[in-house]
Amino acid sequence: MTRSLLTRRYLLAAGGALAATGASGLLVPAQAKGLAPTPSMRGGANNYLPGAPIVERIGGGGFWMSGTVRRAGDGAPLAGQRIQIWAHTTEGYERDPHSHGATLTDxxxxxxxxxxxxxxxxxxxxxxxxxxxxxxxxxxLRPVMASSSDTSLEAHFVLKPV
Amino acid sequence: MRLARQILIWAALGAAIAVPIAAAAASPLLAWRDPVYIAAGFAGIVAMASLLLQPLLVGGYLPGLPAARGRRVHRAIGGVLVAAVVLHVAGLWVTSPPDVVDVLLFRSPTPFSAWGAIAMWAVFGAALLAALRRKLRIRPQAWRLGHTALAAVTVLCSVVHALLIEGTMETVSKAVLCALVVGAAVKVAVDLKLWAIRPRRRA
Structure with a gap:
């Protein structure tokens, strides 16, 4: 009786381990799909003004907006891409043209x-x-600061070719 | 002694409303907002203060304003509340139209805005029920249950809305005001058994 129970338990454990190995093996190819493109965030386009000029800095500065731009799929960094930035700051509203500026990726x-x-x-x-x-x-994109006393904010783009 | 108690109650109520308004008036954020945006924010605080007064008036808890007279003032404050909510939304609309459109269409990225939109429609519903009380000719019990339900939704959603916002209100005075609003609403609901089919009115 005891022996037969142990045998069944052993079989179940061995079978389960085998099944788990097989299942995880089947799941592996899903990781090869590559870097997914970043979707637009809700409200991200609010108060957008097309054609913000490329500037050295917006207004008097003191706060850093940074991030990366990569290509969907292989994740290759994309140089020379124009990113436009705007926000409600100590110097103006989101809709004020002087709150807007653009820069290029290195x-x-x-x-x-x-x-x-x-x-x-x-x-x-x-x-x-x-x-x-x-x-x-x-x-x-519309990133939110973890704390309003932060003096920098990051946002990352993964872009999909048209 | 009775006079002292009356003065104390009014002083406490005055402080409960004046302190959060004064604290918001000292907010550093005001320096970077124009008058319309500032007015929209304060209209929201006035609306929250009105939400504290409404149950106190209905319950007849305020000295000199027993239930019968309190209800007349309750109707007037109801008008103030609706006007404050309209000014709140209109001022925000002028400040940033796309953000307000997103809120009203329930597609805003901010977690507090849907609560605010629901509270707005609930308070409009409660006020509409009050304005059409005679015309609608619904049974008083049904009217009371409807008005109470809409008021409860207004209170709950307004409090969540306010607590999730990082704005001009100072956080402690905001939390205290919100707690008082919920406390006053719960007290009047329990005292008057507002959910009952036949409420037992207090003597």
């Missing part, structure tokens, strides 16, 4: 633009970023 696909301190507006301290140059699908 050879590593990294962008970094100094701007005035972002202050909470409409209940959250947040910024807006846009990619809409046409080579890749348009993406609008």
């Amino acid at each position: 050879a590593n696909g990294v962008f970094r633009l100094e701007m005035p301190q972002i202050v909470p507006a409409f209940g959250q301290p947040h910024g807006h970023l846009a990619y809409d140059s046409g080579e890749f699908e348009t993406v609008f």
Whole structure:
């Protein structure tokens, strides 16, 4: 009786382990799909003004908006991509043209633009970023600061070719 | 002694409303907002203060305003509340139209905005029921249950809305005001058994 129970238990354990190995083996190819494109965030395009000029910095600066731009699939960094940035800051509203500016990514696909301190507006301290140059699908981001006393904010783009 | 108690109750109520307004008036955020945006924010605080007064008036808890007279003032404050909510939304609309459109269509990224939109429609519903009380000719019990239900939704959603916002209100005074609003609503609901089919009115 005892022996037969042990035998069954052993069989179940061995069978289960085998099944788990097989299942995990079958799941592996799913990881090879590659980097998924970043979807636009809700409200990301609010108060967007097309054609923000490329600037050294927005207003007096003191706050850093940075991030990366990569290609969907292989994740290759994209150089020379124009990213537009705007926010409600100590120097103006989101809709004010002087609150808007743009910058280009460097050879590593990294962008970094100094701007005035972002202050909470409409209940959250947040910024807006846009990619809409046409080579890749348009993406609008709306990252939220963890704390309104932060002096920097990051946003990352993974773009899908059109 | 009775006079002292009356003065104390009014002073406490005055402080419960004045302190959060004064604290918001000292907010550093005001420096980076224009008058319309500032007015929209304060209209929201006035609406929350009205939500504290409404159950106190219905329950006849305020000295000099027993239930019968309190209800007349309750109707007037109801008008103030609706006007404050309209000014709140209109001021925000002027400040940033796309953000307000997103809220009203329930597609805003901010977690508090849906609560605010629901509270707005609930308070409009409660006020509409009050304005059409005679015309509608519904049974008083049904009317009371409907008005109570809409008021409860208004209170709950307004409090969640306010607590989730990072704005001009100072956090402690905001939390205290919200707690008082919920406490007053629960007290009047329990005292008057507002959910009962036949409420037992207090003497």
